[in-house]
Amino acid sequence: MYQSYYGFTEMPFHITPDPKFLYLSNTHQEALQHLKYGVHEKKGFIVLIGEVGCGKTTLCRKFLSELDPAHYDTALVLNPRVTETQMLKAILTELGEPNLARSKNDLVAQMNQVLLDRIAKGREIVLIIDEAQNLSFEVFEQVRLLSNLETDKQKLLQIVLMGQTELKDRLAAEELRQLRQRILVHYELRPFTRDEMDRYISHRLTVSGSMGRPHFTSWALRRLYKSSRGIPRIINNLCDKSLLSAFIRESDEVNYWDARRAARDLERLTD
CATH class of the missing domain: 3.40.50.300 (P-loop containing nucleotide triphosphate hydrolases)
Structure with missing residues (x-):
C-alpha cells in the first residue's frame, strides 16, 4: 500500500533472506x-x-x-x-x-x-x-x-x-x-546495537529506492529498539507496521506513536 506513496522501488522490510538487503554490522x-x-x-x-x-x-x-x-x-x-x-x-x-x-x-x-x-x-x-x-x-x-x-x-x-x-x-x-x-x-551472532539498528533501517530504505522519505524520528527509533531488542526480523516487522501507520496518516514522518502502535500490534500477535 505504501510502496508507491513513498516512491519505493520495492518493499523495504520484507523478512525474506535477500542478500541485497544484508547490512553487515x-x-x-x-x-x-x-x-x-x-x-x-x-x-x-x-x-x-x-x-x-x-x-x-x-x-x-x-x-x-x-x-x-x-x-x-x-x-x-x-x-x-x-x-x-x-x-x-x-x-x-x-x-x-x-x-x-x-x-x-x-x-x-x-x-x-x-x-x-x-x-x-x-x-x-x-x-x-x-x-x-x-x-x-x-x-x-x-x-x-x-x-x-x-x-x-x-x-x-x-x-x-x-x-x-x-x-x-x-x-x-x-x-x-x-x-x-x-x-x-x-x-x-549478536543482536544490533542501537546505532547499528539505525544504520540498518537507513540501509534498507536506501536499497528500496527511498529519496529521503519517509523519515523516522529519533523517538520512533528509540521505541523500535526497545521493542525489537536489536533483532533484525523483529525490526523489519515493526518498521513495516510503522510505515503503514504513517501512510494512513499521509505523513512523511514516522513518529513515536506510529512505532508504539506497531509494537502493540506485534505484541497482540505474539501473545
Whole structure:
C-alpha cells in the first residue's frame, strides 16, 4: 500500500533472506569472516549460532554467493528433521547426484566416492545444515562420521552447522563430545546495537529506492529498539507496521506513536 506513496522501488522490510538487503554490522562482518576462514583453511567443522531472526540465513546466502562456483560445490540442507539415510540422500541430491543408493552403508560409500572424484578434479565441497539444533543425536553422529572422510592431505567435506541458541545446549551433550572436539571455528551472532539498528533501517530504505522519505524520528527509533531488542526480523516487522501507520496518516514522518502502535500490534500477535 505504501510502496508507491513513498516512491519505493520495492518493499523495504520484507523478512525474506535477500542478500541485497544484508547490512553487515560488526557482528555480521565477523561471522562472515569466520565462515570464510573456516572453509578456506579447511577446518572441517564450523558452527554459527544466533537468536531467532538475527540474520543467519541471509548471512548464509551472502556467504554462498561469495564462494567461487568454478571451485566450490555446495550442499544446503534446510530441513534437518530427517533420518541418517534421508540426510545422506539430501546431501547427494543437493550435490546434483541423480542415482542414489538405497541402504545407509551404500549411501556412505557413494558419498565417499563422489567426494573423492570431485576432489581429484580440484573441487572443494561445502555442506551447510541450517536449523541444526533440530538434528537428532543419530544424525549428528552421521554428520560427524562424514567428517572422517579424508585423503592423506585434506578433509573431503567442510561442514557448517547453523542454528539457534539451543544448538549450544545440543552440542554440549555428552553424546556429542566427539563432534564437539572437532569444532575448530565457532561464532555467535549478536543482536544490533542501537546505532547499528539505525544504520540498518537507513540501509534498507536506501536499497528500496527511498529519496529521503519517509523519515523516522529519533523517538520512533528509540521505541523500535526497545521493542525489537536489536533483532533484525523483529525490526523489519515493526518498521513495516510503522510505515503503514504513517501512510494512513499521509505523513512523511514516522513518529513515536506510529512505532508504539506497531509494537502493540506485534505484541497482540505474539501473545
